[in-house]
Amino acid sequence: MPVELFNTLTGRKEVFRPAGDVVSMYVCGLTPKNHPHIGHAWLFVSVDVMRRYLEFSGYQVKHVQNFTDVDDKIIEAGHRDGIPPEEAAARYIESYWKGMDALNVLRPTVTPYATRFIPQIVRMIGELIAQGYAYQADGDVYYRVTRFPEYGKLSGNTLERLAAGARVEVGEHKENPNDFALWKAAKPGEPSWESPWSAGRPGWHIECSTMIREVLGDTIDVHWGGRDLIFPHHENEIAQSEAATGKKPFVRLWMHVGLMQTGSEKMAHSLGNFVTIHDMIGEFGADVLRMYLVSEHYRTPVTFSIEYIGRAKERLKRLQAAVRNLAFLNEQAAARPSPGETFATGKLADALRDQADSSLAAFREAMDDDLTTPRAIAAVEALAKQINTTNDEVAHDPSLATEELLPGLHYAGDVFGQLCRVLGLDLSLEKAGAETSGLTDDVIQDKVNERNAARQRKDFASADRIRSELAEAGVTIEDRPQGTIWYRA
RNA sequence: GGCGACGUGGCCAAGUGGUAAGGCGGGGGUCUGCAAAACCCCUAUGCAGCGGUUCGAAUCCGCUCGUCGCCUCCA
Numbered sequence: 001m002p003v004e005l006f007n008t009l010t011g012r013k014e015v016f017r018p019a020g021d022v023v024s025m026y027v028c029g030l031t032p033k034n035h036p037h038i039g040h041a042w043l044f045v046s047v048d049v050m051r052r053y054l055e056f057s058g059y060q061v062k063h064v065q066n067f068t069d070v071d072d073k074i075i076e077a078g079h080r081d082g083i084p085p086e087e088a089a090a091r092y093i094e095s096y097w098k099g100m101d102a103l104n105v106l107r108p109t110v111t112p113y114a115t116r117f118i119p120q121i122v123r124m125i126g127e128l129i130a131q132g133y134a135y136q137a138d139g140d141v142y143y144r145v146t147r148f149p150e151y152g153k154l155s156g157n158t159l160e161r162l163a164a165g166a167r168v169e170v171g172e173h174k175e176n177p178n179d180f181a182l183w184k185a186a187k188p189g190e191p192s193w194e195s196p197w198s199a200g201r202p203g204w205h206i207e208c209s210t211m212i213r214e215v216l217g218d219t220i221d222v223h224w225g226g227r228d229l230i231f232p233h234h235e236n237e238i239a240q241s242e243a244a245t246g247k248k249p250f251v252r253l254w255m256h257v258g259l260m261q262t263g264s265e266k267m268a269h270s271l272g273n274f275v276t277i278h279d280m281i282g283e284f285g286a287d288v289l290r291m292y293l294v295s296e297h298y299r300t301p302v303t304f305s306i307e308y309i310g311r312a313k314e315r316l317k318r319l320q321a322a323v324r325n326l327a328f329l330n331e332q333a334a335a336r337p338s339p340g341e342t343f344a345t346g347k348l349a350d351a352l353r354d355q356a357d358s359s360l361a362a363f364r365e366a367m368d369d370d371l372t373t374p375r376a377i378a379a380v381e382a383l384a385k386q387i388n389t390t391n392d393e394v395a396h397d398p399s400l401a402t403e404e405l406l407p408g409l410h411y412a413g414d415v416f417g418q419l420c421r422v423l424g425l426d427l428s429l430e431k432a433g434a435e436t437s438g439l440t441d442d443v444i445q446d447k448v449n450e451r452n453a454a455r456q457r458k459d460f461a462s463a464d465r466i467r468s469e470l471a472e473a474g475v476t477i478e479d480r481p482q483g484t485i486w487y488r489a
Numbered sequence: 490g491g492c493g494a495c496g497u498g499g500c501c502a503a504g505u506g507g508u509a510a511g512g513c514g515g516g517g518g519u520c521u522g523c524a525a526a527a528c529c530c531c532u533a534u535g536c537a538g539c540g541g542u543u544c545g546a547a548u549c550c551g552c553u554c555g556u557c558g559c560c561u562c563c564a
Contacts, residue, residue, distance in 0.1 A: 029564085
């Protein structure tokens, strides 16, 4: 089954066919002007899931994602924070990495910074001027949209229709209201670079065109961004790149994530209605946040709500239980040699294998169909349920856990692990342990032993007291027929 | 005004012609000293409304109502 993905340019799902052996993928990254919010996380997690799934499916991906580290908003951020613009950019880039690492988002293969490509940007603008696609006016340089007949093809517009809207103001120097700046002359005190036209800085769109060309080439396989970038940003990138290189298409597959909504409007720094990644990770943990984001389809405009994150937390519990149960069952089964083939244990092992196979198939089918993660998660949950059911069977009859169960456990565990990794859910036990508080393993084990002694002598008051003390320290206890296990959660 | 997305149970969410996945919540069980977790069972004659096409539509077409995004910085 081929992977099919929705292409904004054609408005339909298309079979994914990268041009070469390595998928070239560019993502419009951040303009680091503030701490990244949940809407940003929604984009980057979606990209990450796609990348992980492509890699899982045997592709190699060259993932390039930029920082536009020079921009009017960054200059403003510098004023706001009382630091130079470069420092503001560095601060928010750092904040970005911190959030992404926590969310288990793979780092891009290459991360170009706009400010490190100024000579190449200047050269590309020069080419556009030489070819008549751009003109200078009083130190600024503008793109001449009327020279590019296909202007509007990504957003479904034409120049006539855009003109009908007439909400774009005609700049003093523009020939056409839809012309956009390639180079802006600096005002006093603003960061600037020398160019043939003025000391100034690049306009907003040109840096992406230049960096893509320099790092990936004239035509790339995939370009990602938020829906709000379709017009004018990505429209302008097409106009710049296809004009300058003369090669079409600039991008074979345009992908856009739906916008995160707060209440009934889009979440945005400029609207002041944003919730930062950092705050949500602090409150719920990164895995829960990732689970929440992945449980929505990437093209849907999702409404942000604390309540929904709470649901993701509940959902994640089943998966985490499966990880614990796998470890527990493996331990139990390995410790007991098989007395020879037994019908009941064989049936358990078969059920694990069967569910792993069908979950894997369902997962692939869902992901092949434009990365339908909500359905993919259902497949993972079905496998988790089978693992947990096995645990229940063994709880009722401990003698079922013999070496004969091991192959089924290993197979199911392997598939379960792979699928979770594609979704970027990191459910490892080590990590769960590392995240929490004060008590050492030995101290906890002592308390558990102490509690069990109390239970033995039917001193349930003491037993319950110890249990709630542990609970307050973030340690959960499960009493099983084979003994008590504990974990930090 | 132009372009586009969308409207499925209390809530979230799959489902592009064949008779409504999954999750949260709720109810009932199993297990437990009691819990917790897990597991099992139940929880939409109906998919915004009205027409139409079809043997058959949540799924296709038309109209109506409603929500959101873009057209200005924005992931």
